Amino acid sequence: MTSPTKLSHVVLRTGRFQQMRDWYLEVLGATMAYDNGEVCFLAYDDEHHRIGIVNTGATEQPGPKTRGLEHFAFTYADITALLDTYERLDQAGITPFWGVNHGPTTSLYYRDPDGNHIELQVDNFARKEDAMGFMRSEVYGTNPIGVDIEPRELLRRLRAGEPSSELAKAHSNAEPRGFETVPAEFFH
Numbered sequence: 001m002t003s004p005t006k007l008s009h010v011v012l013r014t015g016r017f018q019q020m021r022d023w024y025l026e027v028l029g030a031t032m033a034y035d036n037g038e039v040c041f042l043a044y045d046d047e048h049h050r051i052g053i054v055n056t057g058a059t060e061q062p063g064p065k066t067r068g069l070e071h072f073a074f075t076y077a078d079i080t081a082l083l084d085t086y087e088r089l090d091q092a093g094i095t096p097f098w099g100v101n102h103g104p105t106t107s108l109y110y111r112d113p114d115g116n117h118i119e120l121q122v123d124n125f126a127r128k129e130d131a132m133g134f135m136r137s138e139v140y141g142t143n144p145i146g147v148d149i150e151p152r153e154l155l156r157r158l159r160a161g162e163p164s165s166e167l168a169k170a171h172s173n174a175e176p177r178g179f180e181t182v183p184a185e186f187f188h
Helices: 017-028 079-091 128-135 138-142 151-159
Strands: 010-014 031-035 039-043 051-055 071-076 098-101 105-111 117-123
Touching: 010 017, 017 031, 017 039, 017 051, 017 079, 071 079, 071 105, 079 105, 079 117, 079 151, 128 138
Parallel strands: 010 051, 071 117
Antiparallel strands: 031 039, 039 051, 098 105, 105 117
8 A cells, every 4th residue: 555655735714814824824934835815825844835725704613522623733843943932922922722741742732713723743752663652552541641731831941951852751641631631622
């Protein structure tokens, strides 16, 4: 079987075209590949566009019990880049509604202007095999949600000189944690 080589892009429908475009430009540090006021394509890496936004006039938000996309995630090179992004966005008034060390990743969850969940993350393992090994461990099986984190505290520790390797490593909390412990904001 042949698998794709990468996820190419995500396209979002909106009725808040300018707000959504500006939010993604700010959050991702993206550049405009194309914009005609009705559709735009944004780039931030080696792909010609990763995010598309289409002005369909959509106004209805799916509820927490409807089917559909839960969130999509963007990976940063290291914890320093993630925390620098957190600080930049915080200064722009864009704050995460949840910070969590899932084990394989350290993640910050945001809502875009339409209420879509966006995860900004850093991998806690250098190798895919190690992350998958953790995901097969008893610790992860007992607590697949992770441990809540406070990004402001991680940033303080980083600036105080704590090694980034200590800030972005898998949690070792084997206390049972299920979806009922996830912040309610995650489901709205």
